[in-house]
Amino acid sequence: MKIITISREFGSGGRTVGRLVAEKLGIPFYDKELVEQVALETGFAPKFVEEHGEHSPGKSLFSYAFAPQGVPGVMNGMSTADFLWHIQCGVILQLAEKGPCVIVGRNADYILKDRQDVFHVFIHADNDFRAERIVRLYGETEKSPQARLLEKDKRRRINYQHYTGQTWGMSQNYDICLNTAKIGVERAAELLVEIIQGVE
């Protein structure tokens, strides 16, 4: 297995698992880097790509409102979300061609589903574990941690459903799914490295 995609519930530690796996295997880790490359190719601000790349289910309030500067006509009548999706697919397919890597989020499991050399991971955890974790890592906000989890998961679920036609978090879409509340974030990374090294 050369390429590992990691999909994750918000606050489950999936991003950390991905970073640790990439470090242990000595291969590139794409998360912010992917966002930056999409931003570069589209002319959108990285923050905008990060917020909308996994979140906008097709048409939204933002649709058509933010044509990137300097690339007139490039959106070809697509909504902003569809345009981002289109570019993101291209970037992920290119990254996979470059060699072994770990890609977090961005529906990469679906985009790379026809390649045989990809191992697909989904990381999830109980709400209490995730709520405690997001407050510790990202601090308090005016919304309750539970509400933040629900909102972010919902946006990812809708985006995934819209662009892939599949159900987000359905085990059959992945080679392994892990509950980090039970197994632990660091232990999950160790196990994945062991499993991936054993798979031809």
Added chain:
Amino acid sequence: MKIITISREFGSGGRTVGRLVAEKLGIPFYDKELVEQVALETGFAPKFVEEHGEHSPGKSLFSYAFAPQGVPGVMNGMSTADFLWHIQCGVILQLAEKGPCVIVGRNADYILKDRQDVFHVFIHADNDFRAERIVRLYGETEKSPQARLLEKDKRRRINYQHYTGQTWGMSQNYDICLNTAKIGVERAAELLVEIIQGVE
């Protein structure tokens, strides 16, 4: 973790994974044994329990038609499927009280979801892998292997949805989900033993 529940797609090797895990951990393995105990308690034939214990979604052609002999009035107006479900819940709760064990199928993940000492596993695999496997293990029938997979999975899915209100195979219902087509049946059992031994 004292108790392990294994849910599985038909033909994925989940039953074999469960048997191997139980052997390696030196704990009882409940599959046919569970069926036999339900049969004993209900007065139904074991074969009937096996076929309907995971398959009948509430009311069906069989509902109310097979009141067990010798236990008049025991069904209390419940359908046959609801009666089997009720007895099956009781048997699984009792088995869990007896000590560490592996329980395959029968929606045991849901029935034992409130216990903290249970580790929940879902085993799935690509259709081609499963089709080849069921023909090798159970032989050819007049139905195609693909049709047999679809039918059996559908019955398990409907039964699970009906009695648990949850979606069968949704990763969040389990602590780990594994694709045996990618990881291998024997390797999956080894990994599970390693993981379960490391979880408190």
